[in-house]
Each structure stands twice: as structure tokens, then as C-alpha cells.
Amino acid sequence: MLNLREFEAAARAVLDPAHADYFAGGAGDELTLRANEEAFARLRLLPRVLRGGGKQDLAVTLLGSRAALPILISPTAFHKLAHPEGELATARAAAAAGAIMIASMAATTSVGDIAAAARTGAPDGAPLWFQLYIQPDLEFTEILVRRAEEAGCEALVVTVDSPARGAHERDRRNGFTDLPDGLCCENLRDPRTGRVLPIVMSPEITWWHVDWLRRTTSLPLVLKGVLHPEDAGIALRHGVDGLLLSNHGGRQLDGVPATVELLPEIVAAVEGRIPVILDGGVRRGTDVAKALALGAAAVGVGRPVLWGLAVDGERGVGQVLELLREELDHTLTLLGVGGLPGLTPGHVRPAPAAGAVPPGAER
Ligand SMILES: Cc1cc2nc3c(=O)[nH]c(=O)nc-3n(C[C@H](O)[C@H](O)[C@H](O)COP(=O)(O)O)c2cc1C
Numbered sequence: 001m002l003n004l005r006e007f008e009a010a011a012r013a014v015l016d017p018a019h020a021d022y023f024a025g026g027a028g029d030e031l032t033l034r035a036n037e038e039a040f041a042r043l044r045l046l047p048r049v050l051r052g053g054g055k056q057d058l059a060v061t062l063l064g065s066r067a068a069l070p071i072l073i074s075p076t077a078f079h080k081l082a083h084p085e086g087e088l089a090t091a092r093a094a095a096a097a098g099a100i101m102i103a104s105m106a107a108t109t110s111v112g113d114i115a116a117a118a119r120t121g122a123p124d125g126a127p128l129w130f131q132l133y134i135q136p137d138l139e140f141t142e143i144l145v146r147r148a149e150e151a152g153c154e155a156l157v158v159t160v161d162s163p164a165r166g167a168h169e170r171d172r173r174n175g176f177t178d179l180p181d182g183l184c185c186e187n188l189r190d191p192r193t194g195r196v197l198p199i200v201m202s203p204e205i206t207w208w209h210v211d212w213l214r215r216t217t218s219l220p221l222v223l224k225g226v227l228h229p230e231d232a233g234i235a236l237r238h239g240v241d242g243l244l245l246s247n248h249g250g251r252q253l254d255g256v257p258a259t260v261e262l263l264p265e266i267v268a269a270v271e272g273r274i275p276v277i278l279d280g281g282v283r284r285g286t287d288v289a290k291a292l293a294l295g296a297a298a299v300g301v302g303r304p305v306l307w308g309l310a311v312d313g314e315r316g317v318g319q320v321l322e323l324l325r326e327e328l329d330h331t332l333t334l335l336g337v338g339g340l341p342g343l344t345p346g347h348v349r350p351a352p353a354a355g356a357v358p359p360g361a362e363r
């Protein structure tokens with residue numbers, strides 16, 4: 001495979017069509033889903049020349065977690081729909097690549113088992129973060145937090161864009177409402193009863209719950225799904241340690257802007273006090289470079305990891321990460337940048353609007 005697009009096509013060819021649609025789909029008319037990729041395509045890169053440089057160091061430290069590359073695995077549900085080894089294969093590949101994996105609360109493998117697999121991928125330890133939907137049952141939410149802590153997760157990623165589930169018409173059309181027999185969200189097993197609970201996406205969750213979580217754990221808290229710059233400011237006042245700027249890959253409110261369009265405003269709102277990670281539509285090393293140039297500390301990828309997993313399990317995920325790493329390295333060299341800190345907003349320009357005539361070329 002030469003690029004992530006080829007993985008996307010190959011994944012669709014091997015997946016059950018309803019599962020391929022679950023992975024691919026967005027909410028409503030999928031405007032935001034498409035916008036994420038289109039917005040990257042509308043940005044141009046502007047290289048500098050004759051700057052020297054050498055081998056690129058792509059390592060980053062995010063909230064104390066050391067990673068070999070500024071590309072995280074964003075949390076996605078149900079990896080066992082893509083491959084029988086599911087999240088275990090993803091975790092081994094992430095660890096081998098030195099990438100931070102954010103395990104989904106809706107994983108088909110428990111966070112403890114995912115952490116153990118990550119250790120086999122990198123015996124010195126591989127950074128694992130845990131994604132959480134705050135449940136109205138706070139006692140159960142605390143059980144989830146303790147499980148993540150005991151597994152050795154180094155940060156909690158709290159998804160706040162889901163006061164209700166997005167409307168996924170592809171799933172309704174396909175009648176995809178439940179996991180196949182034998183699969184479940186292992187993290188949702190309730191030790192009080194032994195039952196697996198459903199995930200509740202509740203409109204009653206507020207900033208009070210973020211404060212409660214802040215008091216409940218000493219792990220760094222990253223809010224995922226803040227889109228409004230004023231909410232970024234509020235997050236700072238509530239002691240949040242980082243933001244994952246995300247529109248859930250276009251799967252929640254359709255019609256919201258592409259994440260890379262919002263990035264400059266969100267970066268300005270946090271004034272360098274906390275890192276901003278971006279996900280949504282990252283498909284090329286050039287996309288990673290654009291986001292980093294505009295102030296992101298790192299990016300996340302969701303669907304591409306599922307494509308790699310579907311195509312070839314652990315090896316496929318490893319290849320997806322390696323393609324992005326190689327492309328980013330090559331992009332930095334061609335940009336005349338000697339390392340990640342050398343990327344600046346000056347390396348990015350908006351593409352001219354369709355049909356626009358360059359200044360001075362009017363007749
Ligand atoms: C199939 C699928 C499942 C997802 N599951 C979760 C989840 O469990 N929790 C969460 O916070 N985000 C979830 N997301 C959103 C991703 O974390 C991420 O924001 C999005 O996929 C990024 O866009 P990309 O797929 O274009 O890279 C999911 C996305 C997809 C495609």
C-alpha cells in the first residue's frame with residue numbers, strides 16, 4: 001500500500017458492508033465528515049529553501065507522555081469488528097511505533113488487557129490514554145476511572161461532544177444497532193452486578209462533572225470535542241490540562257466547521273497554556289504538518305487505524321502509522337524545516353477561492 005487511501009479501499013473490500021459503513025459514516029448529510037478532509041486540501045504549504053537540516057526528530061512529550069511521533073491514535077469503538085484481535089493488535093502496533101493510543105471506553109477489549117498488549121509491543125512502556133464518556137451514574141464513572149488508572153493509563157480523554165448520539169443514517173439503513181453475539185464493550189462491565197451496562201450519552205452532563213472528575217483523579221484531563229473558543233477558555237478555568245479539538249470525525253452535530261478551520265482560534269484562546277491536539281480528516285503527512293504549523297501540539301487519526309486493522313491486523317496498523325511518519329518526515333525536509341518546532345503559521349497559506357484570478361493577472 002502506498003498511502004492511506006489505498007488502505008481505505010482495501011478495508012472496504014474485506015469488511016462486512018454494514019461495519020464498513022459504521023466506520024466510514026458521519027452524521028446527517030455528512031457535511032462535516034467531508035469538510036474535515038476538504039479543509040486540509042484548501043490549505044497550501046509554503047516551503048523555505050537552503051536551510052540545511054538533517055534527520056528529523058519527530059518525538060513529542062504530551063502531558064508527560066513521551067511519544068516517538070506527533071500522531072496519536074484517536075479513540076474509536078469496536079475494533080473487533082475490524083479484526084478478531086481488535087484493540088490488542090492496535091495497541092501492539094501503537095506501542096511498536098511509539099505512538100500514544102487513546103483506548104475507547106467503547107472498546108471490545110478491557111483497558112487492562114489493552115495495556116498489557118501495549119507492554120508486549122514495547123517492553124519499556126508505551127503511553128496509553130483512556131477515553132471516557134462521563135456517565136450520569138458517578139459511582140460507575142469512578143469505577144471506570146480507577147480501572148484506567150490501574151491499567152497505567154497516563155491521561156483521561158473526556159469526550160464532551162456527545163450529549164446525545166449523532167444520527168448515523170448509514171447505520172439505520174443497514175439495521176446496524178448492536179454488536180454481533182460474543183462481542184461487547186468490556187469496559188462497561190459493572191463489578192456491582194457483573195452485567196455489561198449500556199453507554200449513556202446524557203445531556204445532563206455539565207462543567208460541574210468536569211470539576212468532579214478533576215477532584216476524583218490526579219491524571220491529566222483532556223477535553224475532546226470542544227469547538228467554541230469561549231468553551232476553550234472555560235476549560236482552562238476548570239483546570240483542564242489539554243484539548244483534543246475534534247468534531248468526532250463528523251459523527252455528532254453535522255454542519256459544524258472542519259477542525260483545522262477552527263484550529264487558529266482555539267490555539268489563540270488557550271494562549272499556549274495547554275496543548276491543543278487536533279483530529280478529523282488527517283490522511284497525509286502534509287495534513288499533519290499543516291495542523292502542527294497552525295499550532296496543534298499533535299494530531300489524532302481515527303478511521304485510518306481501523307482501515308489498517310481491517311486489512312492486516314497489527315501489521316496493517318503499523319503500516320498506516322509508518323506511512324504517516326515517513327510522509328511527515330519527508331514533508332518537513334521539503335519545507336526546509338529542521339524539526340517540529342520549526343513549523344510556523346507562515347508555512348501555510350489558504351488556497352485561492354475557486355475561480356479567483358491571481359493579483360496582477362486581470363485583463
Ligand atoms: C468508527 C468510529 C468510532 C468512534 N468511536 C469513538 C469513541 O468511542 N469515543 C470517542 O470519543 N470518539 C470516537 N470516534 C471519533 C474519533 O475519536 C475521532 O474523533 C475521529 O475518528 C477523527 O476523525 P478521522 O476518522 O477523520 O481521523 C469514533 C470515530 C469513528 C470513525
Ligand SMILES: CCCCCCC(=O)C(=O)O
Nearest residue numbers: 076077106198199248251
Ligand atoms: C452505544 C455505543 C456508542 C459507542 C460510541 C462510539 C462512537 O463514539 C462513535 O462515533 O461511533
